[in-house]
Amino acid sequence: MNIIQVQDYTEMSRTAAEILIGKVKGNPNIKLGLATGGTPKGMYDDLIEDHVRNHTSYEHVTSFNLDEYIGLKPNDPNSYHFYMDDSLFTHININKERTHLPNGTADDTNGECQRYDEMIDSVGGIDLQILGIGQNGHIGFNEPGTSFTSGTHVVTLEDSTRQANARYFDSIDEVPTHAVTMGISTIMKSKEILLLISGEEKAETLKKLIHGDISEEFPASILKKHNSVTIIADQKALSGVIIP
Ligand SMILES: N[C@@H]1[C@@H](O)[C@H](O)[C@@H](COP(=O)(O)O)O[C@@H]1O
Numbered sequence: 001m002n003i004i005q006v007q008d009y010t011e012m013s014r015t016a017a018e019i020l021i022g023k024v025k026g027n028p029n030i031k032l033g034l035a036t037g038g039t040p041k042g043m044y045d046d047l048i049e050d051h052v053r054n055h056t057s058y059e060h061v062t063s064f065n066l067d068e069y070i071g072l073k074p075n076d077p078n079s080y081h082f083y084m085d086d087s088l089f090t091h092i093n094i095n096k097e098r099t100h101l102p103n104g105t106a107d108d109t110n111g112e113c114q115r116y117d118e119m120i121d122s123v124g125g126i127d128l129q130i131l132g133i134g135q136n137g138h139i140g141f142n143e144p145g146t147s148f149t150s151g152t153h154v155v156t157l158e159d160s161t162r163q164a165n166a167r168y169f170d171s172i173d174e175v176p177t178h179a180v181t182m183g184i185s186t187i188m189k190s191k192e193i194l195l196l197i198s199g200e201e202k203a204e205t206l207k208k209l210i211h212g213d214i215s216e217e218f219p220a221s222i223l224k225k226h227n228s229v230t231i232i233a234d235q236k237a238l239s240g241v242i243i244p
Pocket residue numbers: 035036037038039040066067131132133134135139140141161165
């Protein structure tokens with residue numbers, strides 16, 4: 001895993017945006033894997049700013065998001081559909097038809113999971129996957145204990161994950177208990193992965209990722225087996241890491 005050390009959240013966001021913009025310019029038909037949460041928000045802001053200023057085009061880009069809560073409609077302000085529209089899609093010239101998120105309100109959720117993986121495969125897979133990380137090492141919504149061979153599937157969210165995400169809801173009771181997430185094997189099939197990590201609350205997580213073992217109890221640890229992972233981490237997140 002290649003680590004890019006940056007000062008703070010602002011520099012992490014700008015560095016990630018520059019990498020992503022470079023990839024989009026190099027391959028206008030790129031298939032992007034996108035993430036939600038607080039971490040990539042600054043990168044999306046920088047992509048929008050660049051789009052306005054430099055007119056980088058997303059016309060031919062296809063995107064697949066990592067996950068979606070079960071039970072939230074796309075127009076629910078707490079859904080990841082809403083987050084993506086609000087944080088990025090409505091501000092750039094991406095073709096909405098080529099943006100994809102798992103459907104959290106499908107009648108047949110298992111069928112929906114299979115359909116999502118097939119759709120990713122049908123476009124030749126994801127070229128560049130953006131990832132954040134949960135404090136417990138989850139990627140997407142793959143909680144500790146998830147099989148490394150999992151495809152897109154339904155998960156029961158850990159209480160700690162619901163609590164961490166409760167800041168976006170009026171109360172913890174409103175945070176859904178289940179979600180659909182790309183599986184670990186879906187994520188690992190991406191040709192390239194960019195993991196963003198910022199803040200002291202993620203320092204222990206990054207330390208475990210860099211210095212710990214590969215184990216299903218710490219889902220992100222599988223990234224060590226991927227041949228093209230870049231971590232962009234800020235000083236606070238790096239505080240427990242020994243860089244050789
Ligand atoms: N499903 C998302 C993840 O994709 C995200 O990486 C993680 C960290 O979120 P944050 O970036 O807000 O710390 O939270 C959520 O659970």
